[in-house]
Amino acid sequence: MTYQIDESMLHPAIAATPRQHYVADRSREALISGHSLPTQAALQRLLNLLPPLNPGSAILHVGGGSGYVAAVLAKLVRRVYVVERDQQRLDQAAQRLAADGQENIELIHADANSAFSVREPCQLILCTCQLTELQYLEPWLTEHGYLVLLEQEQAAFSNLVLYQKVAGKLERRQNLGWIDFSRRLQQSIIDLGLADEQLLREASLEAKKQHKPLLQVLTKKLNLDERKLYASLAAERQLALQDFDELVKRIDCQLFNQFSHTYLDSQHVLPVAYQQQQLLLATDNPDIQLDELSGMNGSGGIRCVLVTPTDFKRLWSHLDVAQRSNFARPATNPEPAENREANADTVNPYLVALYEAILLEAVSENASDIHLEFYNNAARVRLRVDGDLHNVPHFQFSLAEMAGLVNIIKIRAELNIAERRLPQGGRSQLKHGNNTYDLRIQTQPALHAEHVVIRLLKHTGRALTMQELGMSPKVASYYHRLLNNPAGLVLVVGPTGSGKSTTLYAGLQELADDGTRKVITVEDPIEYSIDNIQQTRIRSDIGFDFPEALRAFVREDPDVILVGEIRDHPTALEAIRASQTGHLVLSTLHCNDAVDALQRLYDLNIHPNSLASELLAVIAQRLAKRICPHCKTEASPDPAILREVFPQGVPASFRCYEGKGCSHCHDRGTKGRTAVVEFMQVNTDIRSAISRQPPITEIRWQALDAGLITMRDSALDLVINGIIPLSELPKILPQDRMAPEARGGTRRS
Secondary structure, three states: OOOOOOHHHHHHHHHOOOHHHHOOOHHHHHHOOOOOOOOHHHHHHHHHHOOOOOOOOEEEEEOOOOOHHHHHHOOOOOEEEEEEOOHHHHHHHHHHHHHOOOOOEEEEEOOOOOOOOOOOOEEEEEEOOOOOOOOOOHHHEEEEEEEEEEEEEEOOEEEEEEEEEEOOEEEEEEEEEEEEOOOOHHHHHHHOOOOOHHHHHHHHHHHHHHOOOHHHHHHHHOOOOHHHHHHHHHHHHOOEEOOHHHHHOOOOHHHHOOOOHHHHHHHOEEEEEEEOOEEEEEEOOOOOOHHHHHHHHOOOEEEEEEOOHHHHHHHHHHHHHHHHHHHHOOOOOOOOHHHHHHHHOOOOHHHHHHHHHHHHHHHHOOOOEEEEEEEOOEEEEEEEEOOEEEEOOOOOOOHHHHHHHHHHHHHHOOOOOOOOOOOEEEEEEEEEOOEEEEEEEEEEOOOOOOEEEEEEEEEOEOOOOHHHHOOOHHHHHHHHHHHOOOOEEEEEEOOOOOOHHHHHHHHHHHHHHHOOOOEEEEEOOOOOOEOOOEEEEOEHHHOEOHHHHHHHHOOOOOOEEEEOOOOOHHHHHHHHHHHHOOOEEEEEEOOOOOOHHHHHHHHOOOOHHHHHHHEEEEEEEEEEEEEOOOOEEEOOOOHHHHHHHOOOOOOOOOOOEEEOOOHHHOOOOEEEEEEEEEEEEOOHHHHHHHHHOOOHHHHHHHHHHOOOEOHHHHHHHHHHOOOOOHHHHHHHOOHHHOOOOEEOOEEOO
């Protein structure tokens, strides 16, 4: 007796087949396919549209792909044959089906557009791929059997069509209906292995409560790299992922005014340019429906590219500033010079938008500093990224606008807007997304206009770890041991911007995580906010300076005291006294290398014996640019640099690397920076030398004999390990330190 499959059997078959098991692994994201891996809802509709099935029959599935559809069908009928022309997909499907215990499925490597063979004729042939030749299917369909295939496709929707074999020929019967094979964002995130359903539900609830996009909440929750996430989504959606730098060169600002800004904001889409009668749009919504946007170009075509949310904000800000600029600037001749200062005192909404756009640009580029300058008749905006200054050419404004912009910056930093003759320094804050930034602002009178430098310091609640700093395991272990000392003075030295505070904060973070010791800091300003650390800012205007803070702190039962910077004799003296009274004192000092720190303290009138007894170690450092890991390749070393580094000959095993430039590093070849460290541990011999106060060169010889880890050695390790390029060495090492150091005229090996 034969019978038909009841619809009530379909849902259990789908529920019993773990869809996630059939998703391509992360290294083969391109193998994920909407037709061979439909959502559960799409598969339910597909099965509901099929003609009645006999549980004892066989089915031929053409275009098996991942094997997911075949795995469900195998729970409904006696046998399933799968035809797939892609051998790689077929191999993966075989592995998944075997792991899932599916034994009534037979896989066939063949192209159904040409002749192939199956073990037996089937009651149903299901095609979830496009076919141009149907005659090769006829032999493998039973008389009065059914052929179901996809014919028309519109976006992610496919039309399912039914054929029946009558007298050995295929006859078209009817359209069964449309199926939506698209996968919304949540399903894509699951398919890409970024989150499971439980985590996704939690993120969705949190996004609703906070009125934030799901991706923003998920990115923070999982600590995902925004660009990597969107690159995966773009590949899965078959959309091009483009960044701000690519689009801003092509963007037509006039298009922005031709559409309702409310509509653009609600759709999360921005018009970029017309190209060959197509309207190019940028969106940060992976679920964008192009058919809903088709009216934006009348009868013309629409092409959409995906951008990250940060780049979408930057594009919107750029267009908004351009629009306000056109509205704010008169069409007549430029403003007379005598009116510039008067008008500079008014707050122009365009200039407010311009300032916010510049800040957004800096945050998006992970810049450490913003430089606003004016020369002759041209404004210049530059960002310091990974230690180098880069022009931002799409910000252009007049001299009068520069004066107004400086005033807006002064107002926010609570500076005197009437004072344009003297330098001024102040602070303000910026909140971007979930992050808060301290802005340290310095104005400087110049020939044509006041110039401004803004340093951005991000508040995270957590500092970098020693591993994240790039410290070698050896130096990290020495540093960690220093933090366990009961008392003494530890100095981190280097020029401005060399990451001294960041290194100290890495140590503080370890102490905060440990939680067994009381840690107090006195800083100017507080550069990083760290949970579980008592941080205090000096107030020189009311007499609360570094020495005063140190005198007060030693009475508060601390174990560790951090002094932001030793600048003068009173601060240095109180730091030494604090270490003498049983406290571990950490601080920074401006000087060039570890041994030079001793001379700097001598110059501050610290007694040599006090220094010898309390100093535990000196860490000197510079920052070098990291090679971009995405485009790293072996490089041909610069012969001139090699001659300086290896005057006795280059080792045969020496290798170095560089970045070729890619989209991840904006074609710079480098991304981020790492610390290059010189480490001097103070032992008995060095203490004796410090007490005698001999020439600094003699102390350096003593330190070299005692195992000083030189900056050259650290830098070469980073070069050989492919972390920094060889070209960074002349930027961080003085010429006389490029070669192995000599003692008394003899080269060290």
